[in-house]
């Protein structure tokens with residue numbers, strides 16, 4: 001085997017030669033993507049919405065979560081110490097807790113890439129040393145299995161692959177950003193073990209791959225080390241699935257089978273997103289990573305079908321996915337925390353795990369770069385502003401696991417639920433979502449831009465500065481000024497660029513009818529198509545100013561007529577932000593079920609700097625129905641209404657003023 005040091009030296013040299021290898025996904029050599037990533041750190045949020053979120057991530061979310069995971073409550077570091085023989089004790093947390101710790105470490109690396117805080121790096125070094133001590137000589141690493149002395153790879157429910165995947169992803173980005181090899185060495189040692197075990201495709205291990213982040217992780221390890229075995233293994237984990245679904249295989253005993261884990265139908269033949277939403281979307285995201293390297297058309301065709309099935313038939317207005325905690329697939333397999341039928345979109349019982357929503361954006365980010373189409377960035381944005389940020393409190397310290405679109409007091413017995421709760425909690429025993437969300441906020445600036453063949457695509461809007469190189473290695477610096485998402489005006493100033501023509505692709509969001517673009521004050525005479533990039537090709541020069549104006553009227557949005565749960569209801573949306581109404585903004589004792597929206601409500605938007613961290617709220621008239629219902633059905637006459645002035649807040653900000661009722665969709669009174 002080649003020495004890791006030799007490989008790493010080559011890589012560092014290669015990265016200096018090529019540049020652009022430090023993206024959150026290293027697309028620098030990927031032959032089958034239209035877009036490529038910018039390096040993490042090339043874009044920094046400077047002002048406005050995302051700058052504030054990033055500051056909270058840096059100052060509160062990540063340190064606070066570190067205290068939890070390294071302390072007794074989270075016990076994640078303790079697990080590594082116990083596995084390393086440094087302290088005595090038992091494993092605590094779920095089987096995937098190592099993976100949750102790696103996600104938090106990954107967030108620390110993103111912060112370091114932006115702020116160059118050496119304290120972060122030295123702390124990571126200490127943690128990596130402990131993890132290295134916990135790793136077995138053959139490369140095996142899974143603290144629960146090691147501490148509890150469970151046979152390795154005996155049952156997939158222990159999530160060995162999930163932990164591996166997050167290890168690889170975190171280690172790759174750590175190496176790229178820091179040049180250090182200590183974390184990467186643990187990852188390659190572990191991946192080499194997987195290769196020895198799984199590459200021969202032994203029958204007894206053929207069902208492995210529960211919650212398989214390892215496909216994404218292996219693809220990234222391939223991109224980082226150029227060792228083709230890792231890509232080969234990533235493809236094996238795709239090919240292994242869909243060929244068997246009997247329940248009596250020893251490695252699946254006691255666990256879900258079939259559609260729940262996407263193993264009833266081979267991925268290339270699949271037509272419907274099924275099963276656990278996180279498992280499914282990590283799988284699809286991994287397959288998209290493999291496609292970016294292999295260019296296999298059958299894989300892309302399947303991913304196209306699955307992306308459309310999710311987005312067009314199973315996704316909430318908030319970008320959330322995974323409609324049901326418990327349900328059944330169309331092929332009659334029991335599923336949990338996942339997809340059920342098309343257009344089945346319950347509001348108050350919606351599961352919508354924060355991880356699943358983020359995975360939806362991760363899958364779309366990969367499709368965006370593969371295809372260069374803005375509809376994928378539309379989904380990323382829909383998730384980010386709505387069903388991702390709803391997972392964490394404004395304070396940055398409390399978490400939702402599940403993200404329903406309505407909460408009705410007394411309608412559900414939360415005491416019997418392990419992951420759903422009526423308020424955000426300071427700690428979740430199943431801790432997969434919080435570090436997933438925090439790492440996403442930490443890396444969000446790297447999602448903001450992609451590089452096209454001869455230009456740069458603006459994927460996300462927010463005050464930022466970009467200093468990067470185009471694909472031809474010429475420098476481009478620009479700044480973006482905007483109050484987005486509260487205002488639709490975006491000003492981009494070119495600070496530095498090459499002296500030959502190149503493209504700037506501005507994403508015109510799918511909601512942004514009537515948008516206009518001007519260059520140096522001259523309006524471009526062309527129609528901009530919502531849901532597409534507007535490409536402006538010209539010989540740019542420092543000082544050039546590009547302005548995009550996206551009108552942001554308050555909009556009423558209804559669901560597809562087949563969504564029974566939203567028939568004759570509307571949601572209030574402005575720009576990319578979905579709004580809701582909650583108890584603190586209603587007269588006392590008002591049931592959320594009695595709140596209706598007159599269509600002539602005269603909804604107006606206003607920014608409130610002191611409300612919930614500063615946000616644009618919407619005000620208007622609601623109609624409160626005087627009704628107390630005790631019977632299942634009753635004869636109705638003309639209802640009596642009380643008209644009331646009310647405030648709507650962004651959905652992501654709900655439940656920050658105590659436990660309350662809330663709804664996104666409201667029955668409408670057309671007038």
Ligand SMILES: [Zn+2]
Nearest residue numbers: 353355432433
């Ligand atoms: Zn989760």
